[in-house]
Amino acid sequence: MNQFLQLFVDRWSEIMARTGEHFVLTGLSTLIATLVGIPVGIIAQRIKRLRHWLVAFVNLFQTIPSLAMLAILLVVMGKIGVAPALLALVLYALLPIVRNTITGLNQVSPDINEAGRGIGMTAGQLLWRVQFPLAFPVIMAGVRTATVVGVGIATLSAFIGAGGLGQFINRGLATYNTNLILLGAIPAAILALAADGCLSLAEHSLRPTPFNERHKLRYRLKPIFVTLPVILFASGMLLVVVPRVIDDDPAANSEAVIKIGTKNFTEQLILGELMAQLIEDHTDLRVERRFNLGGTMICHNSLIRGEIDLYAEYTGTALTAILNKSATNDPDVAYDRVTDAYHNQYDLIWLKPFGFDNTYTITVRQAAANEYNWNTIDDLVPDAPQLHAGFTSEFMEREDGYPGLKEVYRIDFGKVSDLEPSLMYDALAKGQVDVICGFATDGRIVRYDLKPLEDNMEFFPPYEAAPVIRRELLNAYPELRSILERLDGRLDNATMQQLNSRVDQGQMDIQTVVRDFLIEMSMVSEDQNEEYR
Amino acid sequence: MIKLENVSKSFDGGKSFAVKDLSLEVHDGETLVLLGTSGSGKTTTLRMINRLIDPTEGLISVDGRNVMDQNPVMLRRSMGYVFQGIGLFPHLTAERNIRTVLSLLGWPKRKQKERVRELLELVDLDPLAYGKRLPCELSGGQQQRVGVARALAGSPKYLLMDEPFGALDAITRDVLQQQLLEIQEKTEVTVVFVTHDILEALTVACRIAVLNEGHLEQIETAERIVSNPQTAFVQEMFAKPTAQLKHFERLL
Numbered sequence: 015m016n017q018f019l020q021l022f023v024d025r026w027s028e029i030m031a032r033t034g035e036h037f038v039l040t041g042l043s044t045l046i047a048t049l050v051g052i053p054v055g056i057i058a059q060r061i062k063r064l065r066h067w068l069v070a071f072v073n074l075f076q077t078i079p080s081l082a083m084l085a086i087l088l089v090v091m092g093k094i095g096v097a098p099a100l101l102a103l104v105l106y107a108l109l110p111i112v113r114n115t116i117t118g119l120n121q122v123s124p125d126i127n128e129a130g131r132g133i134g135m136t137a138g139q140l141l142w143r144v145q146f147p148l149a150f151p152v153i154m155a156g157v158r159t160a161t162v163v164g165v166g167i168a169t170l171s172a173f174i175g176a177g178g179l180g181q182f183i184n185r186g187l188a189t190y191n192t193n194l195i196l197l198g199a200i201p202a203a204i205l206a207l208a209a210d211g212c213l214s215l216a217e218h219s220l221r222p223t224p225f226n227e228r229h230k231l232r233y234r235l236k237p238i239f240v241t242l243p244v245i246l247f248a249s250g251m252l253l254v255v256v257p258r259v260i261d262d263d264p265a266a267n268s269e270a271v272i273k274i275g276t277k278n279f280t281e282q283l284i285l286g287e288l289m290a291q292l293i294e295d296h297t298d299l300r301v302e303r304r305f306n307l308g309g310t311m312i313c314h315n316s317l318i319r320g321e322i323d324l325y326a327e328y329t330g331t332a333l334t335a336i337l338n339k340s341a342t343n344d345p346d347v348a349y350d351r352v353t354d355a356y357h358n359q360y361d362l363i364w365l366k367p368f369g370f371d372n373t374y375t376i377t378v379r380q381a382a383a384n385e386y387n388w389n390t391i392d393d394l395v396p397d398a399p400q401l402h403a404g405f406t407s408e409f410m411e412r413e414d415g416y417p418g419l420k421e422v423y424r425i426d427f428g429k430v431s432d433l434e435p436s437l438m439y440d441a442l443a444k445g446q447v448d449v450i451c452g453f454a455t456d457g458r459i460v461r462y463d464l465k466p467l468e469d470n471m472e473f474f475p476p477y478e479a480a481p482v483i484r485r486e487l488l489n490a491y492p493e494l495r496s497i498l499e500r501l502d503g504r505l506d507n508a509t510m511q512q513l514n515s516r517v518d519q520g521q522m523d524i525q526t527v528v529r530d531f532l533i534e535m536s537m538v539s540e541d542q543n544e545e546y547r
Numbered sequence: 548m549i550k551l552e553n554v555s556k557s558f559d560g561g562k563s564f565a566v567k568d569l570s571l572e573v574h575d576g577e578t579l580v581l582l583g584t585s586g587s588g589k590t591t592t593l594r595m596i597n598r599l600i601d602p603t604e605g606l607i608s609v610d611g612r613n614v615m616d617q618n619p620v621m622l623r624r625s626m627g628y629v630f631q632g633i634g635l636f637p638h639l640t641a642e643r644n645i646r647t648v649l650s651l652l653g654w655p656k657r658k659q660k661e662r663v664r665e666l667l668e669l670v671d672l673d674p675l676a677y678g679k680r681l682p683c684e685l686s687g688g689q690q691q692r693v694g695v696a697r698a699l700a701g702s703p704k705y706l707l708m709d710e711p712f713g714a715l716d717a718i719t720r721d722v723l724q725q726q727l728l729e730i731q732e733k734t735e736v737t738v739v740f741v742t743h744d745i746l747e748a749l750t751v752a753c754r755i756a757v758l759n760e761g762h763l764e765q766i767e768t769a770e771r772i773v774s775n776p777q778t779a780f781v782q783e784m785f786a787k788p789t790a791q792l793k794h795f796e797r798l799l
Contacts, residue, residue, distance in 0.1 A: 134624030
């Protein structure tokens, strides 16, 4: 608890910034969805033939899982950041608003409609003077639902670099840090409740007040309640926009910015931070950390489109997942192949590898390995039908994952569950699964007393990590090559395991872990270090 | 003058008729009551006059102009309409309900306020006490007074009333009926009044048109229709309250 409070105090300014971003993401998307959704709802309510199709259409968006939606929009719009996140949130917010608009208008009593017609209102007058005001509470209920759901979904926007409180949550998930998760989750919950309460107050204040209640305080505060959402939204906007505008002075703009991306797990965050600090230490370039992007394809697409300039990729992943080529078990061949293909196809340059090979390892509990005498994957084959495997979703689909493994080893596990990468080791250690697809450099293999089985058929291709950079950028700043290659293969598996472990189990700050490592490797002079702190 | 000539209305493409071959005239300044049981076609007839429903056959003209040649919205604005049930807009105060009609007619705001006060006084409601109340804060009788005030807002030549006092208790109804007579005297508005209540018909009517299953049985002044019923249906219809009245007199 104390630890959490300390973290809360330390990160206060960041919490405020993220909350502001979250606020704007949710507020803006709900606003747009309201402006679009209400007219759509009105049209759907009036034109019965269209209603079915329109509702089915907005329903469709709701059925797309949020992460998939972000991934699709990323490809369609060709960029990461706020725009696709905003669009995704708008699409999700549409359903409750459209549906409640239809319901609200439908429940206006036919007598009232008849009265409106009877005194000579046109269809439009009837709508705006009678039906809409009467349907308003129901429509607002839809807007409130959309807002609350939006606050929740907006946490996922961090996966495509749109910021918000999801950044804490994603980093917490990636580095196995509950306090960090709470740092995002608690303000998000408060934000959701506050937004809902605020809209509820505004809506109630807009309802006609009975005569005998007009002397009450509530009535006098009405104008404040009604404008509350507007005031809050505007101040949230200011909170985010003003610092940006001040930041964006021309001098700062002319200075070059290197945008570094990472996928969403600890090792990637460490590598990203490592590259960032190397560049910051040895050049005058500014670094923008676009960390925690939601996976390989998001990173790769962002790199191609110049949304990021640089990230660390693994040779095996590049070969199979991106280039769709068959894997090879010779590390040098693999490296040469990706280097050529990336250069020719994408105009991207692979720099020299960091030195470790984070291949998949089929991993079991040490105790079980001793008991059943498992040393290689082959040893596991006869027992496999009785075993429960927990694999990551990516591993389940990749050619160099479970499908290929099955074929090469003729192995078939009795039960296979999809598990989140950061939860997999825990599940194995606690005996909830018997086998996982561990990563060779994960610190938890040692800590939890797990045993990676030998890949005796040499099925898993090498996964050497190396910086991948846009050629354009490298041409502009050729010094980046020597800076990023300074490690010269010295970051081996044991070292990487240790760094991962410091973050995941030691709960240390990634910046500090990387800084200490650079000092250990004497890659940074003391005065540079002072300056950094 | 409103004139109906051979008017028919079918809601099912001619299989059955809610109103069949109806002809009648409403003279300027009179109150014509359309009297009949439910299903007699009286409300349908009323609604055809301001084109809430269009007739299937026949001709309806107001002051010599065929209603079918007129814009239905403008036609409705030119007539007052008091609705069965209440028909007030629940989200608007009494004053705003009345002003809605004036604003549809394009009255300037300042004149609207004045007119609302006049109208509330006309229907015997204190503008200060009741003008700012929502319909849910008014009694049934007060609500229907506001309904009448709203219908009269634009000083229409014709007032259509669809069982306006049907939902009220007997005493309130009586008060409002008397008030309607006074208002009519003051404003000389021509009223078409739909009811199934014979005593109400006799109270407010100059002439009564008895409708039965969509056709006209008899149209005559109130006195003469009682003394001189021309069909068995009309005779039977008036026999019942007469018997009741006699019974009532005996009790006294």
